Amino acid sequence: MPKAQETVLEIDLKALKHNFQYLKSKLQPSTKFLAVVKAFGYGSDACKIAKYLETLHVDYFAVAYINEGIALRKAGIKTPILVLHPQAVNFKALIENCLEPSLYNAKILKEFITATSIENQKNYPVHIKFNTGLNRLGFWHNDINFINKTLSLTKTITVKSIFSHLAASEDLNEKPFTTNQIKDFKTIAKNFEKTVGYKPMLHICNTSGILNYPEAHLDMVRSGIGLYGFGNSEIENKNLKPIASLKTIISQIHLIEKGESVGYNRAYKSDGLQKTATLPIGHADGIGRQYGNGKGYVIIKGQKAPIVGNVCMDMIMVNITDIDCKEGDEVILFDANTTAEDLAETANTISYEVITAVSQRIKRTFIE
Known part of the structure; x- marks a missing residue:
């Protein structure tokens, strides 16, 4: 699967077919x-x-x-x-x-x-x-x-x-x-x-x-x-496959010194030397402000990068101090492994809200 080069929602139609057939298998033919x-x-x-x-x-x-x-x-x-x-x-x-x-x-x-x-x-x-x-x-x-x-x-x-x-x-x-x-x-x-x-x-x-x-x-x-791809239970979630993956990239990396702030209202202040990454996705894309200030996270190089500061309309900033990454690298907000349900739990909401909030301005691509 090619790496994301921009913010994109990848939709796996094979996973959709799997889910349909699994649910259909529970029914009588009539x-x-x-x-x-x-x-x-x-x-x-x-x-x-x-x-x-x-x-x-x-x-x-x-x-x-x-x-x-x-x-x-x-x-x-x-x-x-x-x-x-x-x-x-x-x-x-x-x-x-x-x-x-x-x-x-x-x-x-x-x-x-x-x-x-x-x-x-x-x-x-x-x-x-x-x-x-x-x-x-x-x-x-x-x-x-x-x-x-x-x-x-x-x-x-x-x-x-x-x-x-x-x-x-x-x-x-x-x-x-x-x-x-x-x-x-x-x-x-x-x-x-x-x-x-x-x-x-x-x-x-x-x-x-x-x-x-x-x-x-x-x-x-x-x-x-x-x-x-969601069965409303841990057991059934294992039998289903989330069809959507929301991905983006790192636009810029900043070195933040102790006491410096990140984002609007100076909501986050560094307690030491840190690295942050700015991503081209924000609350206008469905990542609500409730995910700011450490409640939500993204996945970069297989590691969690907490969201720092307030979510902006078109951007979020994440802490990448302990992650070896560079500008242009792929970032995962949710996929089949780190699911929309996982992201939802960080803000005490549900997968339905996360997936339906994805903005129509985000490009859709399809895997068949």
Whole structure:
């Protein structure tokens, strides 16, 4: 693999394939697989990721917002796309691009029916979300009669799936709560089918649901973070491969004498003769200010170099006093060995935040 010559996010499509096949191996052959590619494919490249996953015959994609789905369609993606949090102002564009909305309350349901009526649609596929404990979005179990009555007054939409979202599937200490969510959803599904008169697809499992609750795989599962190489546990992390490596280079090396400061607000002051390296990456690239002043580190020549001083918009400085390196040498912020999860732990956050924060101005390269 060539050494970085600038700040770059390397995306390993072979690792993506490995993760997909590993997660798929947990399922029954009849269970469909939905790949979540929201937030630029968890900070990578949603269009490139989706195109590759189409070659692996993924059954569905999911995005958070309508503009994300439109970008996939413009890139040539033909696979069905579920929009998890659509906004009514964009419903016309959603319909024009054959995207499928999640409808989660009375207001959004009625507004989408109005939109499909205006656009002369018939049996447009929608997905009804139920709240079973996450308390974020979703109808309640006692809304089924209202949904049925509303559906009975229109021919413009049809329910392709009903689904819910597990709140703590990665935490086995919360197994009773998760088991109860699954039980509630199965009851909702049974009542929905009985009331509405037909059976839509059912799905509730996220990545940790796939790994920890095989009894809840149902008709389809949804995986986001797992595809990108993280299993929300030490055991499962070993079975998955992080697909992204964030690399940069050393722009300049400074010799700092005792008492000299580094960076804005003189936040770091040397307690002796030290060497620092300045790197061309900063908080505008996703390395937040919480990583400054020793909380975060980078890898140079296989050694940890702590971040010193405040993170700047376009640069960070690191302590390289004990590292034999030179200007132009490669620097790793995270990769398959020192992962985004490792970096996240230094600032008491999670891998999701680290990888999705990587700025779109950073060059992406792909390994196939």
